[in-house]
Every structure is written in C-alpha cells, then in structure tokens.
Amino acid sequence: xxxxxxxxxxxxxxxxxxxxxxERHEVAAVVTRPDAPAGRGRRLVASPVAQRAEExxxxxxxxxxxxxxxxxxxxxxxxxxxxxxxxxxxLLPRVALDVPAHGWVNLHFSLLPAWRGxxxxxxxxxxxxxxxxxxTFLIEEGLDSGPVYGTVTEEIRPTDTxxxxxxxxxxxxxxxxxxxxxGIEDGTLKAVPQPADGVSLAPKITxxxxxxxxxxxxxxxxxxxxxxxxxxxxxxxxxxERLKLVQVAPVPERxxxxxxxxxxxxxxxxxxxxxxxxxxxxVQAQGKKPMRAADWARGVRIAQGETLGA
Numbered sequence: 001x002x003x004x005x006x007x008x009x010x011x012x013x014x015x016x017x018x019x020x021x022x023e024r025h026e027v028a029a030v031v032t033r034p035d036a037p038a039g040r041g042r043r044l045v046a047s048p049v050a051q052r053a054e055e056x057x058x059x060x061x062x063x064x065x066x067x068x069x070x071x072x073x074x075x076x077x078x079x080x081x082x083x084x085x086x087x088x089x090x091l092l093p094r095v096a097l098d099v100p101a102h103g104w105v106n107l108h109f110s111l112l113p114a115w116r117g118x119x120x121x122x123x124x125x126x127x128x129x130x131x132x133x134x135x136t137f138l139i140e141e142g143l144d145s146g147p148v149y150g151t152v153t154e155e156i157r158p159t160d161t162x163x164x165x166x167x168x169x170x171x172x173x174x175x176x177x178x179x180x181x182x183g184i185e186d187g188t189l190k191a192v193p194q195p196a197d198g199v200s201l202a203p204k205i206t207x208x209x210x211x212x213x214x215x216x217x218x219x220x221x222x223x224x225x226x227x228x229x230x231x232x233x234x235x236x237x238x239x240x241e242r243l244k245l246v247q248v249a250p251v252p253e254r255x256x257x258x259x260x261x262x263x264x265x266x267x268x269x270x271x272x273x274x275x276x277x278x279x280x281x282x283v284q285a286q287g288k289k290p291m292r293a294a295d296w297a298r299g300v301r302i303a304q305g306e307t308l309g310a
C-alpha cells in the first residue's frame with residue numbers, strides 16, 4: 001500500500017523505521033507537528049519523526065492544523081491507501097479521515113478499551129497494572145474508540161518507569177503496526193469493535209498530578225515516581241523549593257517514620273509515607289543535575305526533624 005505516516009516524538013520513530021523497511025509498502029510522505037522551540041536558545045527544531053523522514057528522503061508535511069486546505073489538497077494529491085499514526089499529537093477532522101481508502105490506523109500504547117487518552121503508559125504504571133500492551137485501531141472521531149485490528153501484550157516490571165515501558169512498547173508496537181498494514185492490504189485482517197466494558201481514561205499527566213502525596217502508601221508513592229519519569233517528573237518540596245524525585249524504592253521493614261519525615265544515614269536517605277518508608281535513591285534539586293540522594297543530603301545538611309512536602 002501507499003502510506004502517509006503521521007507521528008511526532010521519538011517514540012514514533014521505530015514504527016516509521018519498520019514501515020520504511022517493509023518490502024510491501026511505500027511511505028510516500030510523513031505528517032508531523034510543526035517545528036517547535038527547544039533547548040536554552042529556544043530555536044525551532046524539527047520533530048524526531050521529521051528528522052528521520054528527511055534522512056530517508058521522504059516528503060514531510062507540517063500543517064498547523066490537519067484541516068488546513070493546503071494540507072488536505074496535498075494529501076488528496078498523494079492519494080494514500082492508508083495512514084498509519086503513532087503519537088501525532090493533533091485531532092484529525094472527518095475531512096482528513098475520509099481521504100485514504102483504508103482510513104487512519106493508530107498505534108496506541110494500551111490494551112484498548114483500557115487507558116484511552118494521551119498518557120496510557122503513565123496511567124497504567126500509576127494504577128499498578130501488571131500487564132499492558134499496544135493496540136492498532138481504526139481512528140474514528142471519538143477518543144481512541146475505534147475498532148481494533150490487533151494487540152501485543154507487555155509485562156510491567158517492578159522497577160519500570162514510563163520511559164522504560166514506552167521504549168519496549170514502541171519496538172513491539174512497530175512490528176504490530178507493520179503486521180496490521182500487511183493484513184489490511186491482503187484482506188485477512190478485520191477490525192473488531194471495542195467492548196463497552198472496561199473503558200478507562202488516561203488524560204495527560206500535569207505537573208500538579210506529579211506532586212507526591214506523602215500520606216499515600218509507599219507503593220503509591222513509588223508508582224507515581226515511576227509513572228512520571230521521565231516526564232513530567234515526580235516532585236515534592238524541601239525547604240520551600242521543588243525537589244524532583246528521580247528514583248525511590250519501597251522499604252517495607254521501616255515503619256517508624258511519619259509521612260514526609262526524613263532519616264539520613266551514612267549512605268542512605270529514607271522518607272516516611274502513609275504505610276512504610278521509601279528510600280530516596282536519585283533526586284534533582286532546582287537548577288541542579290540529578291544526583292544520588294545521599295550526596296544531596298550531605299550537601300544540604302538535613303537537620304533532625306526536617307520533612308518533605310507541605
């Protein structure tokens with residue numbers, strides 16, 4: 001099939017690479033979000049998908065909105081059979097959805113209908129799920145509600161961050177998306193409507209969502225830290241300034257600390273929660289690079305009785 005691939009961030013690049021490498025399909029063009037400011041200089045930088053497409057000599061389309069008439073005219077001119085999508089980052093209007101004969105097929109990083117929305121991987125970790133996966137589905141105008149072509153499953157490991165899990169899902173999902181294109185082309189794959197039961201929503205994680213509540217149980221604290229790593233980054237406050245929590249580990253044998261209370265050892269820092277303590281392994285103070293929590297504690301000279309959070 002002739003394909004127009006839509007995607008923006010780094011997590012979409014493995015799927016684009018897999019489709020470029022496919023001997024059965026032609027990636028005629030790529031649709032991605034416009035260049036965005038990045039770095040200290042805030043200069044405009046092309047998305048990772050745009051950069052990869054340019055390296056491969058593939059036409060790149062960067063509409064401000066997918067309903068822009070210039071973009072729609074070019075899309076019709078290319079005449080794709082199907083448009084595979086991975087984390088494009090903009091809602092597709094009906095007028096665009098109707099262009100390819102086989103529609104727009106999204107690779108979504110959850111087992112639909114669980115975790116529809118922008119942050120499925122973060123929410124699955126924060127909810128304590130043991131299994132997640134990726135799904136390919138036909139895009140409709142509803143939120144991730146279209147019929148599903150296929151899925152792959154992935155175990156959530158006890159120390160997985162959302163970054164770790166998303167990296168694995170991006171690779172597994174690339175194979176799933178390519179196989180979905182193959183099945184659509186040869187007519188062996190039919191989309192199946194999602195069940196009405198089991199729907200859960202995964203809205204974007206805000207900075208406010210990423211603030212650690214020390215009155216919550218240790219497992220919840222750990223899940224929030226892992227789910228919000230690398231972005232937006234779990235955090236708390238210390239001496240009135242924000243402290244990012246990069247990595248913690250539950251310590252079930254320590255039940256003697258009140259929520260937020262700190263205990264500094266020679267090479268360790270423990271904080272109390274609503275159940276048992278967690279050990280702070282890596283933290284990042286404002287304006288600093290990530291460092292081992294024990295080194296941070298020595299540097300700030302924590303006094304007895306000092307706590308984290310409000």
